[in-house]
Amino acid sequence: MARHELLDNVSHRELRIHRVFRPGHGYDAGVARVFPAEFEALQNEYPLFFMKNRDTGHFEPIALLGFSDEENLYLDNGRWDAYYLPLTIERQPLLIGFQQQDIDGIPTEVPVVHIDLDHPSISETEGELLFLPHGGESEWLERMTSVLMEIHEGHQAIPAFSQTLVGLELIESVSLDLQFRDGSSQNLKGLYAIDESRLAQLGGTALEALHKKGYLRLIYMMLASMPNLSILTERKNRQVMATAS
Structure with a gap:
């Protein structure tokens, strides 16, 4: 169960982050939420789909990591078997929370860094320091803060992208x-993809509008990621055959 706290250099000054990319170490998920700004890197290694957010109705892009809720086929003997690590994986065990602050006399919700103290990567003896001895942020934490801001901006970009495609x-x-x-089989539902036949029918005006918004490039990167589904299936095949033997 997650236990989130606002990160500070007093309560958490001794904490370290020790990542171990093995099942049971906090990275067991079949999908990773991803954002348009990272599509260029993602398309080379992950099959990219959409999932529908039941609360907002928006279609949110995801990288498929496995074929069940807790199956991550990119975990390989303690390492992540891909060159690019999705931002929502990289940021763990940190996350964005919101805190009300008074800005120019107006109560405003601002993003702040929280930490999940129950995440398996939390350590007091191994891994990356969060804070320096004098209280300043470590280089690792500075990097994670920038990752969290990219995620925050990515969240804001998705609704307009989704609405345009819909x-x-x-x-x-x-x-x-x-x-x-x-000999086993699996039927995976709940995923959405770009409709290539519909895309081919679009006229010049619609295509130009997509291009001006930067969405046409994103669409083609999602389509270009589809061969990675076969590669992911082969990862699964190696796993099931190793288990069978």
Whole structure:
């Protein structure tokens, strides 16, 4: 169970972050929420889809990491088996919270850094220091603060992206029927992708509008990521065959 606290250099001065990329160490998730600014790096290694946020109705981009809720096929003997680490994975166990502050006499919700004290990466003996002995932020924490700001900005960018794609009917539901070498199979639902046939039908005006917003590039990067699904399936095949043997 998560236990979030506002990060400060007094209460948490002795804490370190010791990442171990193995099952059971806090990275067991079948998907990672991702953001448009990282699509260029993501498309090379992860299949990119959308999932619908039931609370907002927006379609949010995700990187598929496995074929069940807690299956992460990028965990490999203590390391993350990809060159690029999605921002929402990299930031753990830190997260964005909000705190009301008085700015020019107006109560304003501002983003602040929180820490999940129950995350398995928390240590007092190993790993990256959060704070320097005199109380300043470590280089690692400075990096994570910038990552959290990228995530915050990414959250703000998604609604307009989603609304534009929905308005042009460019998102379609997909169902993945997966067959593995040990004879097992799996049907994965709840994912959405770019509708290529609909994209091909768009006229010049719509395409120009997508291009001006920077969305056409994002669309093609999501489409370019699709071959990674076969690579992810092969990761699963190696796992099931190793288990069978």
